[in-house]
Amino acid sequence: MTPARRIAGFEVGPIGLGCMNLSHAYGTPPGPAEAEGLLRRALDLGVTLFDTAALYGFGANETLVGRVLGPERSRIVLCSKGGMAGVAFDDGVRRVIDGRPEAIRRNCEDSLRRLGTDCIDLYYLHRWDRRVPIEDSVGAMADLLRAGKVRALGLSEVSAATLRRAQAVHPIAAVQSEYSLWSRNPELGVLQACREIGAAFVAFSPLGRGFLAGGVGDVAALPARDIRRSMPRFEPAHYAANLALWPPFESLAREQGCTPAQLALAWVLARGEHVLAIPGTTQPQHLQDDLGAAALALAPAVLARLDALINERTVSGARYSPASQGEVDTEAFPHAG
Numbered sequence: 001m002t003p004a005r006r007i008a009g010f011e012v013g014p015i016g017l018g019c020m021n022l023s024h025a026y027g028t029p030p031g032p033a034e035a036e037g038l039l040r041r042a043l044d045l046g047v048t049l050f051d052t053a054a055l056y057g058f059g060a061n062e063t064l065v066g067r068v069l070g071p072e073r074s075r076i077v078l079c080s081k082g083g084m085a086g087v088a089f090d091d092g093v094r095r096v097i098d099g100r101p102e103a104i105r106r107n108c109e110d111s112l113r114r115l116g117t118d119c120i121d122l123y124y125l126h127r128w129d130r131r132v133p134i135e136d137s138v139g140a141m142a143d144l145l146r147a148g149k150v151r152a153l154g155l156s157e158v159s160a161a162t163l164r165r166a167q168a169v170h171p172i173a174a175v176q177s178e179y180s181l182w183s184r185n186p187e188l189g190v191l192q193a194c195r196e197i198g199a200a201f202v203a204f205s206p207l208g209r210g211f212l213a214g215g216v217g218d219v220a221a222l223p224a225r226d227i228r229r230s231m232p233r234f235e236p237a238h239y240a241a242n243l244a245l246w247p248p249f250e251s252l253a254r255e256q257g258c259t260p261a262q263l264a265l266a267w268v269l270a271r272g273e274h275v276l277a278i279p280g281t282t283q284p285q286h287l288q289d290d291l292g293a294a295a296l297a298l299a300p301a302v303l304a305r306l307d308a309l310i311n312e313r314t315v316s317g318a319r320y321s322p323a324s325q326g327e328v329d330t331e332a333f334p335h336a337g
Contacts, residue, residue: 008151016051021280097327171197198274232319233316256298
């Protein structure tokens with residue numbers, strides 16, 4: 001049996017499901033039947049941690065999750081996010097970061113309605129709105145907790161300094177940020193800060209946006225609306241350099257008797273008992289493969305080889321464009337902008 005890890009007062013498997021891919025960000029999402037089937041397969045395989053957000057599909061992902069997982073509400077730990085959502089303008093719906101207390105309250109009420117629940121287990125601030133003191137945004141979230149609308153508070157893509165400011169207002173149960181072999185930013189402070197305050201660290205995109213699972217292929221063939229098209233390390237020149245990392249990584253996975261995805265996820269889980277991973281996928285076979293990583297224990301020598309092979313110095317290109325990096329509060333390596 002896979003050892004459980006703790007988050008927000010719950011015990012869950014170390015690998016949950018990031019639901020974004022089912023509605024958002026990577027080109028045309030799967031149809032309703034395929035998306036529903038993936039969620040049901042996750043339940044069948046024992047997944048108990050599910051992560052969504054008001055932003056994903058501009059509400060469509062929460063509606064999907066609520067429809068499928070609602071009957072299983074008592075079996076799962078349901079996580080969602082506010083402070084960044086789709087807002088209707090004359091020219092269509094656009095993403096807006098808004099951390100004002102009134103916006104957070106509105107986002108939460110909308111999420112509760114779409115999810116078909118009266119309480120969200122773990123509610124994250126999706127992005128820190130720099131126009132609003134973090135203390136004000138977290139204070140509004142704490143009001144939601146006292147009102148019984150959420151059970152625990154989290155933050156996404158924040159620095160260690162911001163986390164500590166938030167913690168002074170109300171205990172923070174979890175921080176969610178991108179983390180993988182090729183996105184090491186949390187090692188600049190947040191991983192340790194979470195350990196010190198007793199918060200879980202939740203790694204999204206633990207497979208390097210698909211690269212570490214061998215699922216990207218030709219970047220020129222990525223769909224027009226795929227968010228990786230705007231990420232520097234997927235630009236042709238950078239990506240060509242990054243492809244040199246794949247053969248030795250794949251070889252190391254074969255040596256360990258696992259798939260590359262399992263190797264990448266096992267590395268993430270080895271970073272600490274407070275670390276969980278929420279890979280996303282639209283394919284049931286990939287989901288089953290990902291979950292197999294929870295039982296994989298890597299020897300210190302293997303972890304050292306992985307650290308030396310793929311890290312902030314060997315990966316070419318920043319994880320975000322300057323504009324996108326400006327929207328997050330996470331620490332960044334000097335060469336990554």
